[in-house]
Amino acid sequence: KTTNMPERPFDSENARKKQHAEQSNNELDENSPTNNNEQSGDEEDDDENQIKGNEEEDYQEDDDEETPDFTDDEYGSEFTDDYLCPELMAERPQEHESLNNVIIVDNLPKVDPAKLEKLKEVISKVYNKFGVCRNVYYPLDKDGKTKGYGFFEFQNEQMALEAVKQTDGYRLDKNHTFSVTLMSEFERLTQVPSEATDIGNLLSWLTEPDAVDQFAVQSDDPKKTMIYSNALSQPILLEERSKWTETDFVWSPKGTYLASFHEKGIALWGGKEFRQVQRFAHTGGVQHIDFSPCERYLVTTSARPGNSEAFIIWDVITGQKKRSFPVEQGSPYFK
Incomplete structure (x- = not known):
């Protein structure tokens, strides 16, 4: 049987004081350096755990990256020599x-x-x-x-x-x-000249049984050039072409070549079928040409103002330019 004792008037006051004192001590303990160190240690542990977690995630991401396939023949083809060996390539000699x-x-x-x-x-x-x-x-x-x-x-x-x-x-x-x-x-x-095209006998007209000459005729309208064999009865047409030359044509001294005039230079034709034998680039429009008596050399003239190569001497066989001369004043002429 439990008996409830009557409450004492001062017991409640004492209890309140005791409770207040305990609460103050707890607050002091929370603000004490020791307690703060314990909390800081807990926070540091949390930070370390977070860093380790991030490192594990980064390592996992690296593992997820595709590993280069070194067996692929094209791997690394995009890398230049300057990228792979910058110091070595910096010392390479320049072309000049x-x-x-x-x-x-x-x-x-x-x-x-x-x-x-x-x-x-x-x-x-x-x-x-x-x-x-x-x-x-x-x-x-x-x-x-x-x-x-x-x-x-x-x-x-x-x-x-x-x-x-x-x-x-x-x-x-x-x-x-x-x-x-x-x-x-x-x-x-070291350049090897390309194999020359066989154009046949350049002097084939000399083998004609009747020993007749050939001559060329040019018409302006339409622009045509016609080559005839001067047969005994009447001329025989051997070749006819449109726009074969732009301005004029000239036979070489021995009749080996027929020279046609063009804006970019001179072309030589020969053989039984009159194929192109040689060409000489002399821009500016060639006005006059002349062959050496043996047909080994050709002189072309283009007397335009400011032309530093008004006269050019060519090797007919090789097509090489031998020498060139300017014109100081007046028109060029052959002597």
């Missing part, structure tokens, strides 16, 4: 340095390995006087014998040009005369 500074010397003595150093010593005395020769190369055959030519790289283009000028045609001894050229001209020297 690697070509214009290098000369090729042909007709050197062919010597065996025992005499190679002596050859280098002799040749170096010839070329060291033109400047600093940075590199020298003598190609060798399978037996170690020189092939009769060499490459010489000078410090600059002026040295190389002077070496070509002074030693091209230089006679080392009675059996060896130098042939020297710039490396930049190597492509031109």
Whole structure:
């Protein structure tokens, strides 16, 4: 049996004071350094856990990236040499340095390995006087014998040009005369001319049994050129073409070629079917031409104001330009 004791008037007040004191102590404990350290430690633990979580996510994302397939032949094809080897490519020689500074010397003595150093010593005395020769190369055959030519790289283009000028045609001894050229001209020297088209006998008209000549007639309306064989009974038409020439035509002295005039130059025709044999580019409109008596050379003139090549002398066989001359004043003329 439980008996409820009557409440004392001062017991409630004492209880309130005790409760207030306990609450104040709890607040002090919460603000104490020790409690703060415990909270900071908890926060640091949370931060570390978050960082570890992020690292795990990043690592997982890296694993998800596609691994390059190195077995693919096209892998890396988009990478340039400058990208892969920037320092090495920065030191590469420029075209003007690697070509214009290098000369090729042909007709050197062919010597065996025992005499190679002596050859280098002799040749170096010839070329060291033109400047600093940075590199020298003598190609060798399978037996170690020189092939009769060499490459010489000078410090600059002026040295190389002077070496070509002074030693091209230089006679080392009675059996060896130098042939020297710039490396930049190597492509031109090694170009093999295309196989010429067989145009037949250029003098086929001389084999005509009756020994008749040929002559050409030009009409302006319409623009036609006709070539006839001057047969005994009446002329026989051999060839007729429209717009074969723009202004005029000229026979060569021996009748080997028929020259037609065009805005861009002169064309030569010959053979039994009058195919194009050669052409000479002389822009500006050619007014006059003349052949040498042997038909080996051709002179074309285009006397336009400011034309630095009013006269040009051509090699008929090769089509190469031999020389050119300007016109100071007046009209050009042949004498």
